[in-house]
Amino acid sequence: MSTIKEIAKSAGVSPTTVANVIHGNFGRVSQATRERVERVIAEEKYAPNMGAKILAQSSSRIIGVIMFMEPRWEESVLEDPFSSAILGAMERDIRDNGYFVMLHTTSDEDEVLRLSKAWKLAGLILVWVPGDVCRVIYDTIETPVVFIDSYFSDRDHVYYNVGLQDERGGYLITRYLLSMGHRNMLFLANTSLFTGGDDARFKGCQRAFLENNLVLSDACYHALDREKKVREKFYLSCTDSSNPCTALVFSSDYYAAEAVSTFQDHGIDVPSQISVTGFDDNLFSRLVRPRLTTVHQNASEKGRIAVSMLMRLINKKSVSPPDVRLDVHVVVRDSVKKLEHNGS
C-alpha cells in the first residue's frame, strides 16, 4: 500500500519531490535525490492509487471499448473472429500507449454516458453503433470518441469513424458475379437491427447492376434470422427449383461458411448448384470447402487505426480525415461458378 507520502519519508524528501520524479519533471530535482527516490520507488513496488488520480485530475487513463450488440445475442455470434481480432489489436495498442481497457457490451446509450461520467474516461471506442445513438452520444459526451463501423444519420457533426468501403465492397463482388454470368442473386444481411454497413454493401450491389443496365430489386435484400435453424431452412430454400437464384451474396464469411456447410450436409454442391460469396476474408473463408470467394478487409488494422485516432484526439493533435474508410478488394477462390448461358 505504499503511497507517495511513505516513499517520501523513506527517501527523506517531500511528497512533491517524489511526485516530480514520478512525473519526469527532472528539471526540478537534483540528480542525487532523483536516484535515491527512484530506488525507493522500485524497492517498495510503488503503484499509484488510480482512484486518487482520477479524483485529483477528474480524468482517468481508461479507454472505454464498447461493443454495441443486439440485446439477446447468441453466444455463437461472439465466436466471430472479427470481434476478437479487432479487440486484440486495440487492447495491445491501448496498453502500449499507457492506457487501460474497460470492456463493455451494451445496446443502451445511457449506459455509455453513465460509464463515461463515472469513470472519467479518457476516451471511447464504440463499435457497431446505430446512427441515432451516435448522435445522442456525440451531443452529450465531452471526451474524445472514435467509432468503428458505424453509420451516422446526420451530417451536423464531425464523427471520427473507422470503417470500410462497404459500398465499394458490395459493388466489387457483384461486378465479379456479373462477370461470371450471374444475374439472379440474393443479398444476405447479417442482422435486422443495425443495418448501416449492410445497407451500403447492398447499394454497391445495386450500382453494379445499374452499370450493366440491369436492376437488382430491393426485394433481393434479405436479413438473416437469429435462429440457426431458420437460417439453414432459408439457405436450402434458395436452391429450390422454383427459385431462380444462382448466387448468394453474404455480408459475412461467418454466415457464408455456415451456408456452405449446410449445403454440403444436404448434398448440394457449391458452386456447381449454387454460388456463394462471403465478406471479411477471415479464417472461415479459408477453412470451408470450396474456399470462399470473398471481400477482403483487415479487422486488426481497423482497431489499430481507431486507437491511433483516439490517441491523437486525446493529445489534441490534428486528425485527418475524420472518416477513414479502409480499402477492400475481392479475393477470388472457389465458391463461384462461371455460368455459360446467362440466367434470367
Add this chain to the structure above:
Amino acid sequence: MSTIKEIAKSAGVSPTTVANVIHGNFGRVSQATRERVERVIAEEKYAPNMGAKILAQSSSRIIGVIMFMEPRWEESVLEDPFSSAILGAMERDIRDNGYFVMLHTTSDEDEVLRLSKAWKLAGLILVWVPGDVCRVIYDTIETPVVFIDSYFSDRDHVYYNVGLQDERGGYLITRYLLSMGHRNMLFLANTSLFTGGDDARFKGCQRAFLENNLVLSDACYHALDREKKVREKFYLSCTDSSNPCTALVFSSDYYAAEAVSTFQDHGIDVPSQISVTGFDDNLFSRLVRPRLTTVHQNASEKGRIAVSMLMRLINKKSVSPPDVRLDVHVVVRDSVKKLEHNGS
C-alpha cells in the same frame, strides 16, 4: 458533473442524506425526503465519481480479466473462438453483477500485481497462467483470484481454478482411436510455453495406451511451431510413406482444422490417408470437411463458472470445490478412419 453535494443542495438536504438514499439505507431517511432525493438524482442523471469511491473505500468495482499469452503472439491466434466465447460470457456476467471489466493481456506477473494495486481491483480472473506465475500472484495479491485453465506447480495453496478434465479428454479420444484400430499416433500440443493442459491431455493419451498394454512414447508429443508455414510443412511430413503415423491427435480444433485444410490443398484425403482429431468442439470442427471428431468442452460455461466463483469469494461466501474440472466427452464425426488390419 453532478455530485452528491449538488444533489443535496437541489433537494434541500444534506449530503449524508443523499448518500443514505443512494446506498439504500432507507431506515435513516423519511419516505418524503427519499422520494424527493430520488427524483433529483434521476433528473440530474447523477453518476458517482468512481475515483472518489475508490479513494474512500480503497476498493473498486473493477474485475481484472487477464489473458496470459506468449509475448509475440500472432494476431491470428486471437481469432481462436475460444477466447472470445469465454470473454463474452464473462463480460456479461460481470456486468450483471454490477462490476466492470478491465481487460489486459500480458505474460508478466508484475504487471498483474501493479494492476491490482493501482486499481484496487475487487477481483481477478486469470486465464492460461503458467504454474510458477500462479504461485507468485497468489503469495502477493490480497484480492480474490480465480484462475481459468491453469495448472499449478505447488500444492501449498488452495487455488481457485476452473479447468477441464484435460487428462480424461486425452484419454477418451485416444481410447476411441485405439478402438478404431490406430496404434501409431502423434499428439500435437498448442504451444511450447504454457503446457499445463497439453501435458495433462497427453498423459491421458498414454494412459489409454497402457490400458491396452501398449506404450505411447514421450517422443510422440510434438509442440506446434508458431509459424504457419512451419506447421504446414510438419503436417505434410506426417503423411510421408516413411512415417508410420496413422492419426494426428490435436490439442485444439483450430490447428486440427488448419491441418485438414492443408491436407486438402495437397490432395491428401482425410481420413482415408490420415486420421485427425481435434479438441474443443467449436465452430471450426463443424465447418471443415470432413467434420472433426473432437473432444467437447463448453468455453462459455467456463467463463460463467469462473465469474460466479469470483463473486462468491468477493462476497465471502463459501466456494466448493476450489478446483472445478468441467466434464468432457468425445464427439464422433468424420475425421477418423476405421483401420481394418491394425497398423504397427
Add this chain to the structure above:
DNA sequence: CTGTTAGCGCATTCAA
C-alpha cells in the same frame, strides 16, 4: 531545487 497546502467527491463516524 525543495517543501507546504488546498481540494478533488465520496464514505463514514459522530453529533444533534
Add this chain to the structure above:
DNA sequence: TTGAATGCGCTAACAG
C-alpha cells in the same frame, strides 16, 4: 431522521 466533519492519495499552485 438529519447534518457536520474527517480522511482516503494524489495533483498542482504556491511559497521558500
